[in-house]
Amino acid sequence: MAVGIIGYGAYVPRYRIKAEEIAAQWGDDPEVIKRGLLLYEKTVPNQDEDTVTIAYQAAKYALVRAGIDPREIGAIYIGSESHPYAVKPSGTIVAEALGMTPEIHIADYEFACKAGAEAMFVCYSHVKSGNMRYAMAIGADTSQGAPADALEYSAAAGGSAFIFGADEDKIIAEVLYTYSFTTDTPDFWRREHEMYPQHGGRFTGEPAYFKHVVSAGRNIMEMAGLTAKDIQWAVFHMPNGKFPLRAGQKLGFKKEQIEPGWVVPWQGNTYSGASPNGLTATLDSAAKPGDLILMVSFGSGAGSDSFIFRVTERINEVRDMVPKLWDLIHGRKFYLTYGQYAKFRGKIHLNPDV
Amino acid sequence: MIVPRHYKEMPQRYRLQGNRCKACGKVFLPPRLVCPCGSEDLEDYSLSWKGKILSYTIIRTPPTQFKYQKPYAVAIVELEGGGTVQCQVTDTSLEEVEIGKEVEIVFRKIFSEGEAGIHCYGYKCRVV
Amino acid sequence: MRDVAVIGIGITKFGELWWQNLRELYVEAALKAIKDAGVDHLDSMYVGCMTSGLFCAQEHLGSLMADYLGQKHLPAYRIESACASGGLAFRLGYIEVASGMSDIVLVGGVEKMLTGADATFALASAADQEYEAFHGNTFPGLYAMIAKAHMTKYGTTREQMAAVAVKSHDNGSKNPNAQFPLKISKEMVLNATPVADPLGLFDCSPVSDGAAAVILCPVELAKKYTDTIIKVIGSGAATSTIALHQRDDITFLDAVYQAGKRAYEVAGLKPEDIDFAEVHDCFTIAEICCIEALGFCEVGQGGPFSEAGNTALDGKVPINTSGGLKSKGHPVGATGVAQIVELVEQLRGSAGERQVKNAKRGLAQNMGGSGGSSVVHILEVQ
Numbered sequence: 001m002a003v004g005i006i007g008y009g010a011y012v013p014r015y016r017i018k019a020e021e022i023a024a025q026w027g028d029d030p031e032v033i034k035r036g037l038l039l040y041e042k043t044v045p046n047q048d049e050d051t052v053t054i055a056y057q058a059a060k061y062a063l064v065r066a067g068i069d070p071r072e073i074g075a076i077y078i079g080s081e082s083h084p085y086a087v088k089p090s091g092t093i094v095a096e097a098l099g100m101t102p103e104i105h106i107a108d109y110e111f112a113c114k115a116g117a118e119a120m121f122v123c124y125s126h127v128k129s130g131n132m133r134y135a136m137a138i139g140a141d142t143s144q145g146a147p148a149d150a151l152e153y154s155a156a157a158g159g160s161a162f163i164f165g166a167d168e169d170k171i172i173a174e175v176l177y178t179y180s181f182t183t184d185t186p187d188f189w190r191r192e193h194e195m196y197p198q199h200g201g202r203f204t205g206e207p208a209y210f211k212h213v214v215s216a217g218r219n220i221m222e223m224a225g226l227t228a229k230d231i232q233w234a235v236f237h238m239p240n241g242k243f244p245l246r247a248g249q250k251l252g253f254k255k256e257q258i259e260p261g262w263v264v265p266w267q268g269n270t271y272s273g274a275s276p277n278g279l280t281a282t283l284d285s286a287a288k289p290g291d292l293i294l295m296v297s298f299g300s301g302a303g304s305d306s307f308i309f310r311v312t313e314r315i316n317e318v319r320d321m322v323p324k325l326w327d328l329i330h331g332r333k334f335y336l337t338y339g340q341y342a343k344f345r346g347k348i349h350l351n352p353d354v
Numbered sequence: 355m356i357v358p359r360h361y362k363e364m365p366q367r368y369r370l371q372g373n374r375c376k377a378c379g380k381v382f383l384p385p386r387l388v389c390p391c392g393s394e395d396l397e398d399y400s401l402s403w404k405g406k407i408l409s410y411t412i413i414r415t416p417p418t419q420f421k422y423q424k425p426y427a428v429a430i431v432e433l434e435g436g437g438t439v440q441c442q443v444t445d446t447s448l449e450e451v452e453i454g455k456e457v458e459i460v461f462r463k464i465f466s467e468g469e470a471g472i473h474c475y476g477y478k479c480r481v482v
Numbered sequence: 483m484r485d486v487a488v489i490g491i492g493i494t495k496f497g498e499l500w501w502q503n504l505r506e507l508y509v510e511a512a513l514k515a516i517k518d519a520g521v522d523h524l525d526s527m528y529v530g531c532m533t534s535g536l537f538c539a540q541e542h543l544g545s546l547m548a549d550y551l552g553q554k555h556l557p558a559y560r561i562e563s564a565c566a567s568g569g570l571a572f573r574l575g576y577i578e579v580a581s582g583m584s585d586i587v588l589v590g591g592v593e594k595m596l597t598g599a600d601a602t603f604a605l606a607s608a609a610d611q612e613y614e615a616f617h618g619n620t621f622p623g624l625y626a627m628i629a630k631a632h633m634t635k636y637g638t639t640r641e642q643m644a645a646v647a648v649k650s651h652d653n654g655s656k657n658p659n660a661q662f663p664l665k666i667s668k669e670m671v672l673n674a675t676p677v678a679d680p681l682g683l684f685d686c687s688p689v690s691d692g693a694a695a696v697i698l699c700p701v702e703l704a705k706k707y708t709d710t711i712i713k714v715i716g717s718g719a720a721t722s723t724i725a726l727h728q729r730d731d732i733t734f735l736d737a738v739y740q741a742g743k744r745a746y747e748v749a750g751l752k753p754e755d756i757d758f759a760e761v762h763d764c765f766t767i768a769e770i771c772c773i774e775a776l777g778f779c780e781v782g783q784g785g786p787f788s789e790a791g792n793t794a795l796d797g798k799v800p801i802n803t804s805g806g807l808k809s810k811g812h813p814v815g816a817t818g819v820a821q822i823v824e825l826v827e828q829l830r831g832s833a834g835e836r837q838v839k840n841a842k843r844g845l846a847q848n849m850g851g852s853g854g855s856s857v858v859h860i861l862e863v864q
Contacts, residue, residue, distance in 0.1 A: 014445045047423055048444055048462035048478065056461045084463075084473050093475060097368035097461055334447065343422065352469065353418055363612050382728075384613065409634075409732060411626035412679040413618060417603040420618040428619045430627060430727040440727040441617050453634050464617060476616070 003128045004174035004309065006165040007068070007318070009061025010280040010325040011054050011140075012158035012267055015044040016333050017341045019153055025338040026148045033153050038241020042156040042268025043329075044336055045142045047344055049157065051080045052093045054273070055140040058161035059098055061322040062136065066163045066170065070098050073163065074132025075105040077122055079115025079139045079272040080159075081190070081197075083108055094138070105132075109272075112188060113237055114299020115139060116159065116272040121305050123164040124175050134165045141271035146196035147347060154240055156268025160276035160325075172318055173283065173293065173309040179220035181212055182303030189301070199300075204239075208302045213237060213247045216304035217296045221251070224308055228252035231308070232291040235278035237298035238264035244278075247296070260286035266329050277325060279309075284324040289313045356467050360474050367476035370459065372437060374399035381436030403459040405433035405479070410443065410451050419465045427451045431459075431479050445480040456482050483580045486714045487704035488861065490519025490697035491823045496811030497661040499691040504538050504594040505550045511693035511816075512551050512590050519697035520707050525584035527551075527558040530571030530591035531815035536604035537597045547590065564608035565764060567591060568818025569848025569857035572696065573717050576859075579698045586703075590695035591819035601689045605814070608851040610725035622686055622765065624726050624852040626678035629767040632733045633680065635782070640680055642785030643766035644671035647684050647808055649794050650763060654805020656835035661690050661811030671766075685766040690811035694820035701864075712829050715843075716751065716860030718744030724854040733782075735853040738762075738775035742847065745858040746777075751843070753777030756860070758800040758828060758838045760821035762849035763807050769793075772847055773801060776858070800838050803828060818848035818857060829863040 018041045023030035034040055045054070055078050063070055078090045091106035109115040116139010123135035140159025145151030165171070187208035190197040200208070213236055221227060228234070234253045236244035241264050248258045261278035270277055275297040282293055289311055296306040323331075342348050363384070365371040372383035377393035383401055388394055410429035413420070420426070427443035429451065443451050444462055457479035464476045492514025494507055502510070508529070516524070529543045540546065544558030561571040568591030575589035595601055606615035609624060632638045648668055654660040666684060674682035704711050720740035723729050729736070746752060753776060761776065763769035770784030778799050779787035787793070793801035804810045804824040807817060825844035827833040833841075842863055849856045 046445055046462075048442075048464070050463055050473070052473075052475065053460075053462050060461075088472075096364060097475070099369060334445075350422070359612070363616075366613075408727075409627040409631040411619075411623045411630060411681075412676075413620060413623050414676050414678060415602065415620070415622065416618055417606060417615075417620060418600045419603070423618065426618060428617060428623055428627070430732070438727040440614050440619060440725065453630065474616075478617075 001166055002168060002171055002174045003124060003164060003166045004171040005162045006134070006167060006170035006172060007062040007066025007163035008160065008172065008280055008283060009058045009065060009322055010158065010160040010277050010328070011057035011061065012043045012328050013045045013049050014333050015046055015336055015344065016041045017044050017336045021338050022152055037153060038265050039153045039268065040265050042154060043158050044341055044344055045157040050084045050142055051078070051082050051140045052084055052090045054142065054157060054159045055090060055138045055161065056094050056097055058140060058159050059094055059136060059138055062161040062163050063098065064322050065318040068134060070100045073100050073104060073134045073136050075123060075126055075135040076100060077107050077109055077119035077137050079109035079111070079119040080141050081110055081112055081115065081271055082142045111303065112300035113239070113271045113274055114297045114303055114305060116276040117297030117305040120162055120307070121178060121180070124178065127164045127166050134163055136161060136163045139272040139276035141273050143269065143271040144196055144345060151199065154269040156270050158267060158270035158277055159273030160280040162276070170314065171312050172314045173311050175307060176310055177220050177224045177308040179216055179223060179306045180303065181216040181219065185302035187300045187302055204300070208300060209239065209243055209298055210247060212302050212304040213296050213298050214250050216306040217247065217251045217294060220306040220308060221294070230292065231294050232257065233260055233282050233286055233293045234258050235261040235275055235282055235293065235295040237275045237296065238262070238278060239269050241265045263325065263329060281325045283315060284319060285326055287311045287315055289315060356474065357472060360472070368461070370401040370403070370477060372399055372401050373397060374436065379436070383437050383439055401437045402434040405431040405457055407451065407453055407455045407457060408432050408438065409453060412448055429479065431457055439477065442478045443480060444478045450481050458482050484582055485701040486576050486579045486698055487701045488696050488712045488714065488822065488826050489699055489704050489707045490515040490521065491826045492518055493659055493694040493820055493823045494692050495659050496690045496692035496813060498596050500596065502691065504534055504540060504592060505546055507594060507691060507693040508547050508590055508592040509550050511695040512588055515588060515695035515697050521586050521697060523586065524553055524556055524588050525586050526578060527553070527556055527588045527590070528571040528575045529558060529560045530568035530818060531560060532562060532564055532567045532593060533604050533607060534594065536607060537599045538594055563855045564850030565762065565814045566818055566848045566850035566855045566857050567815040568694070569821065569846065569859070570719060570818065572819060572822055572859060573719055573857050575698050576714050576717055579700060585699055587698045588695060589698060589819060590693060591816035592693035593813035593815040594691050595689045595813060596691050613725050620678065622678035622681050625765040625767055626681045627726060628732055628771065628852070629680050632767060632771065635733055636785070638770065638785035640672060641668065642789045643685055643770065644668045645789040646763065646766040646769045647671045649788065650802050650806040650808040653795060653803050653836050654809025657805045657810055660805045660809050661688055662809050663805070681765060687764045687807035687812035690813040692811055692813035692816045694816045694823050696819060696822050696826070710830055711864040712826055713862050713864055714859060715862045716745035716749030718742060718748065719857045720744065721855045722853055724851060726852045733771065735771045735775045735856070737853050737856040738772055738847060738849060741856040741858040742776045745860050749860045751860065755843060756799060756845045757841050757843050758803055759845040759847065760802055760804060760806070760824050761847045763802055764812060768849070769801065769806065772849070776845070776847060795836060795838065803833065803836050803838055821846035821848060822859065825861045829861060
């Protein structure tokens with residue numbers, strides 16, 4: 001039985017901050033950031049946006065492309081490291097707003113930047129097992145990097161939603177293989193009640209990102225008996241512009257195979273929505289019927305889930321139904337000053353109301 | 355504590371669930387039990403997520419709950435297929451807000467209740 | 483129904499009255515009215531107040547005010563219709579006397595707004611809380627939307643609105659009880675701090691403390707107390723949608739029109755028979771829309787009509803001789819009663835510097851919310 005994505009959608013906010021603006025605040029050289037990390041600007045959520053509203057909009061677009069009754073969806077899983085509540089699910093709000101309640105299974109996931117991909121993994125498994133007809137996975141975040149930290153140049157807002165199903169006539173991208181590679185590697189974390197995450201600096205590179213991403217990529221390709229030449233497009237988790245290109249290189253991919261989903265230089269790292277947005281951007285632009293797409297997520301802590309998809313004819317029918325991610329990234333946008341950005345992101349200490 | 359009041363309005367705020375008079379066709383959000391035309395025969399109706407601005411203002415002295423959002427635009431929006439709502443105009447520069455402008459309804463956080471209360475979500479609009 | 487007269491009036495200074503609380507304001511105005519009328523007892527009392535609960539955490543005003551007025555056991559009612567609370571209280575007092583149920587009735591209005599409470603939030607409770615206030619709109623915002631639509635539909639200008647404020651302050655400068663008894667210029671209005679576009683600070687009435695009271699009795703009985711009989715010859719009240727966006731035409735205040743129409747019918751009069759009027763100018767655009775709805779000028783022409791000086795003290799129909807809500811101040815629950823106080827002053831010929839010549843008939847129009855309710859009264863000196 002073929003199981004795959006039958007609807008997908010992505011959303012990023014209209015607000016942006018440029019690397020130059022952040023660099024000017026902290027006395028950094030913007031050229032070093034732009035050249036070294038390949039990060040030019042990033043999305044910033046409006047004051048009225050959060051993981052819930054981003055997830056909602058991506059899910060709404062996914063439903064349009066799927067063309068199904070929201071009440072037929074058996075589960076909604078939102079992966080994020082910036083759920084608006086520490087206790088109270090994001091998924092219930094999105095499901096209620098989209099008319100999916102009450103007969104639905106809901107859970108919020110968290111695994112640093114991998115939470116969206118693991119929601120995809122579980123949704124796929126539900127459908128494959130016959131447990132439910134459709135299941136929706138969302139990766140969305142409004143991530144925060146600490147002021148003056150390198151992460152401040154990357155931590156962005158956005159996300160993608162995917163509806164999994166087994167209706168032959170609806171599948172846009174069939175899941176051919178899945179694979180997971182996970183160890184206990186404390187490269188990045190945020191303790192309870194802390195506003196910003198901590199990270200291990202260069203420790204986040206080889207022992208964390210590259211070890212997991214390259215292993216998950218290599219092993220799934222071996223499992224499938226495929227090489228980088230057999231796969232048209234590749235999406236790797238994008239903490240910055242450089243890492244996914246290097247991971248791809250190690251696995252034998254050319255930059256051109258990565259570029260359709262390489263949104264990070266203009267979008268930033270949307271964390272749980274990073275590799276999902278890479279997949280959406282690839283489906284929205286380069287993917288043709290019959291193409292294979294490798295997607296490898298990465299979540300600090302650490303683990304990678306990888307997928308190989310085969311694109312179907314249906315991509316041509318659904319692609320233009322809703323706004324495409326690249327158009328949202330390069331479309332109408334408003335640039336913020338650092339002061340406005342600090343206000344939007346709650347970085348300013350405010351006087352409590354009495 | 356706004357929870358029970360907000361909970362009651364969720365179908366309207368989340369999904370624009372209103373109703374329509376079967377006698378005169380007028381559309382209402384929130385739904386009404388009696389139409390001003392006198393009819394009590396109304397049917398469920400979900401309002402459209404597209405419309406245009408009938409009038410607007412820019413709030414520069416907001417109530418406490420909105421004080422960090424100022425300045426912001428509030429508009430009366432006439433929706434395609436009937437019904438009007440009043441809501442904020444988001445994701446739009448204030449200079450762009452004009453009578454007659456086409457807008458789409460979006461799902462946003464309207465405000466959070468204090469430092470520790472719930473987030474109240476609902477509809478806003480933005481210029482297409 | 484019996485004919486009813488106003489035989490006593492009392493009013494406090496309007497403004498930031500830090501040394502008077504809610505009950506003291508009310509009692510001051512009420513005692514002045516009782517003394518002015520010369521009555522030795524009351525049969526019943528109506529207290530108009532919008533939201534003492536939000537401003538002072540105090541409800542149950544009938545009991546509180548009767549108690550502190552030294553009128554234990556007096557039947558007393560608290561009336562609320564947002565900013566039209568005072569006007570509506572007056573209508574109910576009028577009905578009680580007219581019906582024959584009571585002879586001497588005190589109608590008071592009061593609001594204590596400077597209490598540290600968020601006035602914008604408290605006043606927004608007069609709007610549709612779940613469908614207007616929830617979205618962050620405010621009262622200046624609602625009237626600003628009316629103004630934008632009026633400007634678009636009729637070509638009304640900010641200068642015309644400013645002329646309303648300038649005129650009201652001219653009148654208010656002659657009223658010793660006014661909160662802002664100062665003259666202002668058109669430039670001051672146009673350049674004032676923006677509040678809700680297109681309205682600036684000087685397009686808005688202020689936040690005020692204050693109280694006003696009047697005594698009503700049957701005309702037959704009034705002759706015992708005074709030679710100047712001021713009779714209530716028309717009364718009308720009406721409502722409209724509470725939410726502005728549900729109104730068919732937001733530029734037309736249909737509740738004001740309906741209330742006016744009913745009052746004119748009761749009095750057997752037309753707008754041109756009115757010598758002067760107090761109208762509910764919570765914002766400059768509100769005065770423009772009110773004079774249109776009351777028929778003092780054509781619909782859509784309130785702006786040019788005002789700018790041409792027709793509403794000035796020596797104009798065709800003087801509007802808001804007291805300074806209006808704009809200059810006199812707007813303690814919301816007191817406003818409707820204060821309008822009656824001004825009418826009586828004018829009809830008695832005791833309005834001093836702001837006296838309208840040959841004032842025989844005056845109209846008072848009070849309004850709640852963005853026009854969700856309105857009350858109109860016409861008084862005539864016999």
